[in-house]
Amino acid sequence: MVDHRVAIDTYINTGPIANAKWRGMGQLMCHMADVLVFSDVIPDSRSVLLGNCTTPILLLMTNRIDVAVADKKNYYKFMNEVVQRPYVWFVVNNPYEAAYAGSKGVILPPERTQLLRPVGVTLLEKPPPEAAAARSKLVALIEHPGKPLLEITFIQPWLKERNLMEYVQVYGKIYGGPVVLSQHKAVISIPYQASVMKMYEGMVQGTVFAVPTPRFFKELVMDTYNGTMMEFCCRAWVKDHPEDWMEVVDWYHKDFIDGHAMFDSWDELEQLIKGEGKYTPEFLADKKATSKRLMLASRKVSLDGYRDLVEKMERQSCESLHRADMWPPPYANAWKRPERGW
Template structure:
């Protein structure tokens, strides 16, 4: 009797120990397989937020201020908790396969587990360590600047293979900021998944402080022109010399980068600009602030790109104009049907001269275009915010579903261990 009583007391101690304030059996089940504690980081469990219907946390990876400002506007709309990570602080630009593996080895688990949803913006190769390392946290690749920009030619094949694999992963989603990105990615042989792909243009948010840098004489009587940093931009090679030779500089406010921002540009009669990329954040920001752009007409732009080489006119996509002569504007947001009517188009240098000198006539046209531009951005902004709302719901559902699956697996493992413990105790008691 004394032995049986002693065994009962020991059994009670074992059972109560197994269900104490912390359960060592559960901890062994959850963490017993971890071999690399140096790099270990736990995956956040969104289960409590999922049960409460609370918004899940987002980590936003970007090097680019303008994409960050846009995301601040998006997350304000979503009312989602978030944090920003700048990849430029821990890895090089356009990292290759070997370097990406090294970053994963050192930081990958921490980066993968920073939040319930991860977003890599602008510089898509920054996501390479997580894609190569096998991170399965729901992830968005937000392409705003060529998905392979910065990748060395010798590494293109390996990078394209990685992106082809990423495109079939159910936890990897794609957001494109303009129509050209999908065309370019498909030309690289990568088939993007329609169910996990959205075209969501920038909102045009700009959080520059304009007060101290805005010139006191800014007014609507003059045109504005931002002098680019690169010497081969058409503004530097052709337009500025032409303005000076035609004695038109008195009608112009010249800005040098970094300039005062879209709010200052919007105070001018119009802004002379030459598109050199399919889209530019300055266009969305400018239209949102009420700026009006004076740009070459589609026909004149084609003439310029055929007459001038890259040393005289930087332009990303001469092949697009050649390969798609009848539809290139569908991929070019400056000339896309959603935005082209917001701009003033000039067909020749003489036409631009008349626009600059005719202050009264151009002034009236500018005010009409200002209204068109703001309305175009209002509609585009609404489509983008609606798209992010839908996307955030989809990724939240995916993250919550993955958490439920992990919880069931963990629960099954814990239950198995508990059954083993009870079986040992039962056999011991019988003996």
């Protein structure tokens, strides 16, 4: 159905590849449902958008708007036209996605764009409760092999140097889910993305994340470590917005920041790990309750927002069926077969 002489690698996105996909299966994709949803890799929608499909379309942005796009200049120009279409809607699951798109000249339409964050649902089986007591005395740290994250490149060696490993439980990539994390007194997390599912899922369960203060984090990102030691998605944004970068990084957004246990130096992190200074059991218990309360409030906003959005898109889909200018679809002539002479 797709001309693979053009679309040799169907993941790498260019205009010709998107056009080949549209010519191969555009009508099928366009009319397979009353509403179409493209999530995560937004350029996957390029073929349907390029074909002027008028079925209501939701672009659910959980990643950069241009991920995997090879011809970015043409793509940005095209998306600038797409955002003006009244039947294309946008949801960003964190503030950075809209800000990043805007930095590329693609301004999402406020009347058809909503910030609806993840709701933190997990279907993992809950761990046995008998392990909770032992975990409650330890701080957790998660390894992510293959990424230059500060937890691996600096913090683990630092923990060993300070003889702090007895206070810490180190997990691999498979750590058991958010309930396991919530059973620890805190989880050391150095942000490497504007938002991660681990945060939303964990906060629903009352996980306390131990993260650097905005001041200390900015120092680490901009002054101390480069990308080979400390991966972070948004260095350029922090550099260009030194005073308000926290507004687009959910770890530090006002909707969530009060649920975290913050440390302003490595010495303060050591105090947190040992339960010294201000990091008392009462302090951490308050953070646990705040973490859960903030995330449940965010969940309600998202669920209410999706309910409202679905109603609007359903209404638009029904109305379009009765519009003379929307049916047959505008692209229909391009598919019209020539009449045979017999």
